[in-house]
Amino acid sequence: MWxxxxxxxxxxxxxxxxxxxxxxxxxxxxxxxxxSAEKAVLPEVKAALEAQYRLDLPLSEQYVAYLxxxxxxxxxxxFKYPGRSVNELIGAGxxxxxxxxxxxxxxxxxxxxxxxxxxxxxxxxxxDYIPMTAAMIGICIPSFLLGPxxxxxxxxxxxxxxVSGWGDIPGDKILPAITLGSAYxxxxxxxxxxxxxxxxxxxxxxxxxxxxxxxxxxxxxHGLRGGMIPVVAFxxxxxxxxxxxxFVVETIFQIPGLGRFYVQAAFNxxxxxxxxxxxxxxxxxxxxxxxxxxxxxxxxxxxRSQFGE
Amino acid sequence: MVTDTITDIAEAEKGTSLWQDAWLRLRxxxxxxxxxxxxxxxxxxxxxxxxxxxxxxxxxxxDLGASPPSAEHWLGTDVFGRDxxxxxxxxxxxxxxxxxxxxxxxxxxxxxxxxxxGYVGGRVDAVMMRLVDxxxxxxxxxxxxxxxxxxxxxxxxxxxxxxxxxWLTMARIMRGQVQSLxxxxxxxxxxxLGLSPSTIIRRHLIPNxxxxxxxxxxxxxxxxxxxxxxxxxxxxxxxxxxxxxxxxISYGAETMEEYPWLLIFPGMALTxxxxxxxxxxxxxxDALDVRGSKD
Numbered sequence: 001m002w003x004x005x006x007x008x009x010x011x012x013x014x015x016x017x018x019x020x021x022x023x024x025x026x027x028x029x030x031x032x033x034x035x036s037a038e039k040a041v042l043p044e045v046k047a048a049l050e051a052q053y054r055l056d057l058p059l060s061e062q063y064v065a066y067l068x069x070x071x072x073x074x075x076x077x078x079f080k081y082p083g084r085s086v087n088e089l090i091g092a093g094x095x096x097x098x099x100x101x102x103x104x105x106x107x108x109x110x111x112x113x114x115x116x117x118x119x120x121x122x123x124x125x126x127x128d129y130i131p132m133t134a135a136m137i138g139i140c141i142p143s144f145l146l147g148p149x150x151x152x153x154x155x156x157x158x159x160x161x162x163v164s165g166w167g168d169i170p171g172d173k174i175l176p177a178i179t180l181g182s183a184y185x186x187x188x189x190x191x192x193x194x195x196x197x198x199x200x201x202x203x204x205x206x207x208x209x210x211x212x213x214x215x216x217x218x219x220x221x222h223g224l225r226g227g228m229i230p231v232v233a234f235x236x237x238x239x240x241x242x243x244x245x246x247f248v249v250e251t252i253f254q255i256p257g258l259g260r261f262y263v264q265a266a267f268n269x270x271x272x273x274x275x276x277x278x279x280x281x282x283x284x285x286x287x288x289x290x291x292x293x294x295x296x297x298x299x300x301x302x303x304r305s306q307f308g309e
Numbered sequence: 310m311v312t313d314t315i316t317d318i319a320e321a322e323k324g325t326s327l328w329q330d331a332w333l334r335l336r337x338x339x340x341x342x343x344x345x346x347x348x349x350x351x352x353x354x355x356x357x358x359x360x361x362x363x364x365x366x367x368x369x370x371x372d373l374g375a376s377p378p379s380a381e382h383w384l385g386t387d388v389f390g391r392d393x394x395x396x397x398x399x400x401x402x403x404x405x406x407x408x409x410x411x412x413x414x415x416x417x418x419x420x421x422x423x424x425x426x427g428y429v430g431g432r433v434d435a436v437m438m439r440l441v442d443x444x445x446x447x448x449x450x451x452x453x454x455x456x457x458x459x460x461x462x463x464x465x466x467x468x469x470x471x472x473x474x475x476w477l478t479m480a481r482i483m484r485g486q487v488q489s490l491x492x493x494x495x496x497x498x499x500x501x502l503g504l505s506p507s508t509i510i511r512r513h514l515i516p517n518x519x520x521x522x523x524x525x526x527x528x529x530x531x532x533x534x535x536x537x538x539x540x541x542x543x544x545x546x547x548x549x550x551x552x553x554x555x556x557x558i559s560y561g562a563e564t565m566e567e568y569p570w571l572l573i574f575p576g577m578a579l580t581x582x583x584x585x586x587x588x589x590x591x592x593x594x595d596a597l598d599v600r601g602s603k604d
Contacts, residue, residue: 244450
């Protein structure tokens with residue numbers, strides 16, 4: 001197991017390095033410097049600013065210096081908000097986005113998992129069709145459409161829930177979490193249905209039934225563990241998707257999270273912020289993929305024995 | 310007598326080709342058929358839009374302003390008095406074009422990459438697929454946003470960026486197919502005949518792997534269209550004066566409180582198209598699944 005984790009970590013390093021390198025040079029070749037918009041900046045001021053952002057150094061030295069900063073966990077100053085560092089902005093946005101993502105994942109796993117398991121118990125019956133059709137609808141309605149529609153119905157027409165904000169009014173976290181989580185609930189429903197259908201035909205399930213266990217125990221104790229492996233393996237890619245989805249959801253609901261910062265940075269051409277956030281989010285995603293692979297391997301005894309345990 | 314028996318056997322053994330078989334199975338899947346016809350209808354409408362749109366794309370009517378659906382404007386008008394149906398029809402041209410063109414980019418790169426990796430094998434295969442694995446780990450959504458920022462919001466770049474993201478799975482599928490096909494006698498026969506690898510790939514491998522490629526293509530188009538709409542919604546995709554369903558939804562979301570039809574109709578257009586493509590893709594997967602059939 002440790003060998004497996006170590007190997008995967010080793011594979012992750014070049015990926016993260018590649019991300020840093022590509023992002024760094026892409027941002028540097030982007031047209032228009034951060035100060036070119038400002039009219040008539042005094043040459044001394046410009047020189048001082050350039051020195052502060054290390055723009056006076058040759059590109060290769062900038063790159064090396066940036067890597068050095070990153071190694072110390074330093075993402076550099078923001079172009080757009082002088083005096084604020086990218087670290088501060090990430091520090092402010094990350095807890096919000098993490099909380100949003102957590103609730104969304106909770107929605108996705110609880111609703112999606114339950115629907116998938118229920119559907120798998122009676123394949124090709126209404127008990128299967130209804131949740132699976134709902135899942136297809138969930139996949140086809142994108143978050144940027146679902147969000148406004150939910151706001152329109154529950155926020156404006158019915159006036160049950162707040163339409164925006166985060167942690168200001170009770171209940172304002174419900175709509176964002178559902179908006180972000182629904183598509184993943186749909187995927188998880190399909191995956192857990194397929195996983196359960198396959199597992200429930202295995203010999204050990206027959207053995208469990210033969211022991212005289214009640215059916216719900218067979219499903220929950222014996223079926224779920226195997227049937228949920230595809231879901232766990234999906235969590236890594238889902239995490240990346242949730243982050244991207246938070247761009248939209250945080251914009252719709254005006255949530256001061258990392259996703260909104262990123263989109264704003266993209267509009268403002270705040271290059272250091274884009275660079276820092278991209279590196280940070282990419283590293284997070286790579287690590288999360290790793291975690292989900294390790295978890296899936298640990299849950300699957302056949303895979304586990306392959307790595308000598 | 311003997312000839313009769315032979316004819317009988319020939320008739321019994323005639324069977325159906327893979328494609329006839331698939332069509333027969335697809336025809337039984339009502340949802341997939343509905344998807345297919347709806348998709349065809351959308352495509353025909355998109356192609357004919359300049360001739361059949363009820364109003365011209367630029368036509369404004371500032372006196373009218375935003376009005377709900379009526380006999381003159383079936384789906385209402387926006388704040389500039391522009392006909393929503395016309396906007397949706399022109400937006401659909403862009404959305405569908407991005408969907409199909411970007412998917413073609415993904416298709417070409419993915420199939421070529423996967424076919425070469427699977428056919429050559431060995432170290433080349435290992436290096437090529439390792440690269441795919443690495444790219445898989447990258448947060449592409451973030452990269453596309455980055456690309457749009459760095460190079461400006463250019464529709465051609467959008468095709469390329471989305472296509473460059475979506476080819477990875479295609480490459481994996483193609484490689485798997487080619488690897489299993491490569492072991493078969495007809496490929497060995499082609500090799501012993503001295504055909505060049507590129508001819509073998511084009512004439513023998515790709516046609517035989519067509520089923521999974523078609524299925525996956527059908528399922529890639531909706532995810533590409535979703536990506537375009539997502540970017541346009543954020544303001545990083547299609548730019549005015551051009552429009553797309555994602556952009557229309559984004560405008561609609563801004564004024565939905567007063568004018569909900571501006572959100573609902575473009576949303577329906579996008580959702581229905583995604584539905585059609587997904588149902589058709591699922592149906593094709595069942596219909597073309599070579600493993601599960603013929604037994």
